[in-house]
Amino acid sequence: DMSVSEGxxxxxxxxxxxxVDYSKLYAKRRPDEPRSHYAQRLKFINELIRGMGDSLSDDRIDVLSNCYTNVKFLNNKYHPDIMEILEKYDPDVGSVINSRHSIAHWKTPTADHGQQQQAH
Structure with missing residues (x-):
């Protein structure tokens, strides 16, 4: 598919x-990956390699960069060890996760027909 390789x-x-070594499998753009996601994933891989470099196998980088995409753009969560790495190399991930936590604790708005619903 030309558009993938072009993008x-x-x-x-x-x-x-x-x-980033673009000949590596983990540095390839995935078939359904938007360019903006791909660009951010490459930045994450770059930070990851700068920070952890030699201790990471290609497979591990691939897995972590997959997790990164899924957490940042798809709201997935993983084992705390992984989340910690993701946050370390892209601080945005932390704020994304935290904003989602806080949303969960907000009271669901209800239609106001003159009688306030009591929060339990």
Whole structure:
């Protein structure tokens, strides 16, 4: 599919300053991956490699970058160990997670027909 490789090349050129080996499987753009997600995932991979570098196998980088996408864009959650790594290398992830937590605790608004519902 041309559009994938075209978009992939474009993003890679924009992100040339990153120390990411684009021949690696984890650095390829996924078939259904929007360019903006791909660009952010590459930045995350770059930070990850800068921070943890030699201790990571390619498979591990692939898994973590997958988790990253799923947490940041799809609201998934993983084992705390993984969440910690994701947050460390993209602080945004932390605020995304925290904002979702706080939403859960808000009182659901109810239609106001003159009688206030009592919160229990």
């Amino acid at each position: 992939e090349r474009e993003v890679q050129q924009q992100q040339q300053h990153l120390k």
